[in-house]
Amino acid sequence: MPLDRTRLTAVLQAETERFRAEHPESHTRFAAACDSLLGGVPMTWMLKWTGGHPVYAARARDAWVEDVDGHHYVDFALGDTGAMAGHSPQPVVDAVARRFGELGGATVMLPTEDAAWVGTELSRRFGMQLWSFSLSATDANRWALRLCRAITGRPYVLVFSHCYHGTVDETFITLDAGGRPRSRAGNVGPAVDPTVTTRVVEFNDLAGVQEALADEQVACVLTEPALTNIGIVLPEEGFLDGVREACDRTETLLICDETHTLSAGPGGCTGAWSLQPDLVTLGKSIAGGLPIGAYGVSAEVAARIEALEDADLVDVGGVGGTLAGNVLSLAAARATLGEVLTADAFERMSALCDRFVGGVRGALADHDTAWSIVQLGARAELAFAPEPPRNGTASAALHDGELEDALHLYLLNRGVLITPFHNMALMSPATTEADVDRHTELFGEFLAAIAQ
Numbered sequence: 142m143p144l145d146r147t148r149l150t151a152v153l154q155a156e157t158e159r160f161r162a163e164h165p166e167s168h169t170r171f172a173a174a175c176d177s178l179l180g181g182v183p184m185t186w187m188l189k190w191t192g193g194h195p196v197y198a199a200r201a202r203d204a205w206v207e208d209v210d211g212h213h214y215v216d217f218a219l220g221d222t223g224a225m226a227g228h229s230p231q232p233v234v235d236a237v238a239r240r241f242g243e244l245g246g247a248t249v250m251l252p253t254e255d256a257a258w259v260g261t262e263l264s265r266r267f268g269m270q271l272w273s274f275s276l277s278a279t280d281a282n283r284w285a286l287r288l289c290r291a292i293t294g295r296p297y298v299l300v301f302s303h304c305y306h307g308t309v310d311e312t313f314i315t316l317d318a319g320g321r322p323r324s325r326a327g328n329v330g331p332a333v334d335p336t337v338t339t340r341v342v343e344f345n346d347l348a349g350v351q352e353a354l355a356d357e358q359v360a361c362v363l364t365e366p367a368l369t370n371i372g373i374v375l376p377e378e379g380f381l382d383g384v385r386e387a388c389d390r391t392e393t394l395l396i397c398d399e400t401h402t403l404s405a406g407p408g409g410c411t412g413a414w415s416l417q418p419d420l421v422t423l424g425k426s427i428a429g430g431l432p433i434g435a436y437g438v439s440a441e442v443a444a445r446i447e448a449l450e451d452a453d454l455v456d457v458g459g460v461g462g463t464l465a466g467n468v469l470s471l472a473a474a475r476a477t478l479g480e481v482l483t484a485d486a487f488e489r490m491s492a493l494c495d496r497f498v499g500g501v502r503g504a505l506a507d508h509d510t511a512w513s514i515v516q517l518g519a520r521a522e523l524a525f526a527p528e529p530p531r532n533g534t535a536s537a538a539l540h541d542g543e544l545e546d547a548l549h550l551y552l553l554n555r556g557v558l559i560t561p562f563h564n565m566a567l568m569s570p571a572t573t574e575a576d577v578d579r580h581t582e583l584f585g586e587f588l589a590a591i592a593q
Contacts, residue, residue, distance in 0.1 A: 144544070149591045153547040159554050160192040166209045167197040186221075189561040191546040192553070201228035203571035206558065215576045217566035218558045222401050225426035225519075226481040227571035233429035236476035240469055248467035255471040259427075259435075262478050266408035267399070267421045269437025274466040278400040278424025279307025281434035282363065284460045285420050286311060288438075289361035289394045291452050292445040297359045299393075301344040303533025305370035306363055306398050307424070311339045316534060343532040344368050345376065347383040354391040361394040361420075366410030369401035372536040372563055373515040373522040375529070385417055394442065396420040403427070404520035404567060406487050413518070428473040429481060434465075486570040490519035493568040493577055497521055500581030508588040523564035544591075551587045552580070 161168065171194040175181035180188050187195050196208040204227055206214045219225055226233065241247055260272040275281045286298055286309065300306070302316045313325040314335040322336045340359060342349030353359060362384060368374035388395045397418040399409035403426055406413040411421055419442050424434035438446065452458055498521050501514045511527040525544065530536035545564060552559060557580050559566050566580070 145591060146543075149543060149547055152551065152587075152590050153543060156547060156550040156554055157192060160550055163212070163554070164192070164196055164208070164210050168194060170197045170209065171195070186562070191550045191561065196553075203227050203230075204569050204573070204576060212556065214553070214556050214558045215579055216558045217568075217572075217576075217580065218560040219567045219569055220425075220430060221560055221562065222404075222567060223425040224430045225403065225567060225569060226429045226477050227569040228430065230429055230477070230481045230570070232476040232480035233431075233473050236472045237431070237469060240472035247469040248464055250463070251468075252466070253468045253471065255468065255475045256466060259471055259474045259478060262475075263421075263423070263427075263435065263437055266478075267411050267437055268408075268417075268439075269421050270440040271443045272435055272437045274471065275424075275434035275436070276432045276462060276465055276470070277307060277434045278398065278422055279309055279434070280462065280465070281422040281424055281436040282306045282309050282312075282396070282398060285396050285422055285436045286361065286363065287459055288442075288446055289396070289420070291449055292442070293360040293392070293394065295358050295360035295393075297338065297340050299340045299342070299350070299353050299359045299362045301364055301368065301533060302341050303371040303537050304344075304363075304365065304368060306365075306422075307400075311335055312363065314339045314341045316341055316343065343534060344374055345380050345531050347380055347387070350384055351387045354387050354393050357391050357393070359391070359393050361396050362388060363396045363398060365398050365400075366402050366405075366414065366416060367517055368533055368536070369517070369520070369522075369565075370562070371533045372524055372530060372539065373517050373520065373565075374532060374536055375515060375517070377531065381414070381416060388419075394419040396422060398422045400424045400426075401520070402517060403482075404490075405518035406491075407482065407484050410517075426482070427477055428470045429477040431470045431473040433470040433474055481570060487519065490568040490570060490572070493572050493574065494519045494521055494566075496574060497566060497568065497577045497580065500577060501584060504581060504585040504588055507585060508592060510588055519568040521566050547591065548587055551590070552583055555583050557583055 171181050182188055198206055199209045200207045204216050206216045263272050298311050300312050304312055306312045310331055313328040314322055315325045317323045322341050324334050340353045342353055367376055395418045397411055399421055400423055403409045419439050421437045427433060454460055494516055498514050498516045505512055513524050513527060513529050515522050515529045525539050525541055
């Protein structure tokens, strides 16, 4: 099906007008917020929602959100993964109420038994011996990079072009059209140009990894097992094994960031694919929506950290934060890992995603549309190309702002949310087959609306 740009523009205009007409209260609150909030939102990423302004949330539960204008949405965005467990799962509500209400104290700069329980559970799932906690995956990644540089004495880190590991300075680097490293377009006020601190290659380019590590000046490779924040880019056969071998040969540490790839199963891709990283970082979803991050280290890395003589790890040395490891987030994490994001839940979530992907592929076939969809456990991503991209640059090249806005707004106006940053949908333990089928129905209608 050839894309009719004239019809696409008309669809987007009509959906924008409908959105404005049906969301007057959200518009009023957004306009008022512009007097006190930068960009009119509490965090600038919220401006990514299409339509001119975000809807204002009134309530959320399980796999649905309700806005202040009374619209009810099936939620496949799930807080861009932060609510993978669903909104306010009852075990987490109970744990937080007990910790904050009955027992009291959200942060007391003292440990509780929940921390060790969560550490033990994460060790079982990911194979890392020791764990520490932060408030975000950004911090977990930032601290992991510091530790790797400290114990190796090497200055560089290696990442993949168009990766995303939170707002970590070293990772805002891409390859330009000539294959040369450059600060990522739009990088805001970097302390130093990331080409000073970081080497970058394309995902799935094993020869590039080997060359970048050859002089043994790279402290660590930081990667998601599959790229997710530029669209899902899966590793080709043998790539991750080759990265592990290259790291071993050059005594470079390997960090797997499982923040988004946790969708692959209880132990993320590390567990599902039997990976052997030296460190694992996590965030967002493991505390049922409360702020948290974590990093785990192997026994060997733990011993090397312990052997550091001049590193200030217990005060102001650059690793830590007053609210990190707080008792409230760890109570939530224990409930989430123990009772919500279980192996049985992931099995059901993945089956729902199978259904979601099958529905999208069926609609694409019905409308003769040469797009593709990629699945990673409970997560799926639509790509506007016949074949899924094999690296971040290829995935970035598929971005089509007008098409994405039209698709997102068409779905939103009919009660379905997908992630505003790209074309991702995530299943939660509370998602239903009816939710999935609703998306399939609307997706097919959208394809018909923009066809020639």
